[in-house]
Amino acid sequence: MHWDKEFIQLLGIQYPLIQAPMFGVSTVDMAVAATQAGCLGSLALADIDADAAVQVIRATRKLTDKPFAVDLFVHRIPEVTPELVRKYGEVKAFLETFAAQHSIEVVIPELSAFKINEYHSLVDVAIEEKCKIVSFTFGNLDETSIARLKAVGCILIGTCTSVREAKILEKSGIDLICVQGIEAGGHRGSFVDEEIPQIGGFSLLSQLYDTVDVPLIYAGGLSNGRTILAAQVLGAKGFQIGSLLCASAESSLKYFEKQRLISAKEGDVILTKSFSGRYARGIKNTFTDAIDDSGYILPYPYQNKITGVLRAVAKRNEKVDFLNLWMGQSLPRFSERSTADILKELLADVERYRGYKI
Template identity: 35%
Template sequence: MIPEISALLTPGFPVIQAPMAGVSDSSVVIKATQAGFLGALGAGMMEPETIQKESRNIRAATSAPFCINLFVLEEPSSNAPDLAPLTWLTDLYAWHNIPFSVPEKCAPSFPAQFEAVLAEAPAVLSCTFGQLSKDQIAACHARNIAVVGTATSTPEALAWADAGADAICAQGIEAGGHRGSFLTAQDQGMGLLPLLQEIRSAVSLPLIAAGGIATGSAILAVLALGACAAQMGTALLPSTDLSLPSPYRKALLNKPFGTDTELTNAFSGRYARGLQNEFLRTSRGKATLPYPIQNALTQPLRKVSAQTDGEHLSLWAGQAVHLGRDISLAALAETLKKELLDASQTLKKQWLSALS
């Protein structure tokens, strides 16, 4: 039987740990699941064999359901990319004294990743960057896998509903990391609250809310707007249970209120939201190549920067970054539960007072 998303959530705590590629590996999913979140493996950049290994690590540690997330990508072109417009990037490589080259392979094969997910049969497959076909969704259903499609607009939500998805993840413009857009412009979009209301008026499927959710009050807000769950990523990043490069963690914890985040496509070729650093300032207005080529070209630079000052590292974070907490996932879950309950009780009192 294909599971309903609401049935996979912890009673009283309808929160999903966001599937952050490069961050949410099996160790994070296990700890998130044990804390009460619905855990999600960020497998978008994993080879099929790694997806299998990570899935089995999760199953060895917990019997709880979990999600796997994939990037829906077309097969790459065999044509060599034109690197002439990327002198700004090669200059950065020269500054770091590291060689610049084009890798033979820029990303895993999506069809192979998809087959690996079918073989592992997690409770949920969530997708971003593109859309599964009806046949692919039917193949998931045959393995009792629920399908969640990411939508940054109502047309995208309608497209997923028409294809047969079981739920929609509505991603607001506030969200950290990559935009999941596939029909609408990646660098534009609605805030989560208007987006939720608009999609809710057009689609009857269960909705998962993502973007700028960092407190129990925010969880209550999206539930009030018709979401069945909140998906949280940036709020989990400072947790002591996540292994982040030191400059990334320091940046997350030391940003004051009002800190600006910015959408950029310079790291990966797709727009993503992150904290400002020297790389973002240098790359503004510069030419980039499409994902995954640009992503592969900047990977060595990011790897070196992760070991130094982080000025050329992708510091993905959403607009609520300053609300992050330096605690374990278990402690965060308990805090969010209390905040959610307190917010619910406060709202009830205010409502009753307004009626009297």
């Protein structure tokens, strides 16, 4: 079994490995290093403002002429109601008291101080900057945005966590679908059901292969050649690599954060809404223990904004028990080498197992 040539040619890459767009972890240098390995690099634009997005895209283009994707957070922004303002005040007071109890001095601003960016301005940036590959998560692009991006030749990659979500993406004309297994680190891309689907990644991938006609990219638990080949057998054309790269030389994580990832053991990794208001998989710590069942969680992106202030102070003071460290269930063998070297070794591992007889 070899790589799918049509998939590789569509994206203009040599190998169908995709560096996951991990906002807060992946960097311009990580995306560039992935392209140097013949894979697809990704820029996690998330919900940053348009000017910052332009700078990131142009900085990447200065370092590589190879294809890379830009990734957007396509989420609904909750209306600021009196109830939300009241709840924000309660969460603010709780977090400030909680921080003080742990010797973290932080003053959290009022809700009105935060700027909330919606994704349409980033669609404009993707078009103006002639980005050829646009991926997204937390929802589906609106019809107008899909039409505009397709009109200029963009390849669109949506994220699903269920059969229902995949069908919605396919019906909308999305070119490729990233199937996010429950094993995957970071935020869940769920956008249909109020409670996130609990189906295992390989079970979901197998079902989708029999359900939709859109080429599938798999994300979740891919940490060696065997897992990649297993995903390929189940129908994946592309393979998104995330946790394995979190401790790489190009990761934005600090040394003390990387060491916490490296030391993680079974039972350390959980799903939590405490940091952002959306479910994400990462390391359990003092913060998640205190917040998850406290009732002091705002809807995304307001929880993400309010805890971000505390996290910034905690990071400066190297208080790892108050930081979000996302990683998947596989507890991969982390490496602090270059992203390019990690991906090349992963590709070599795939080749070692090709033709393996079970």
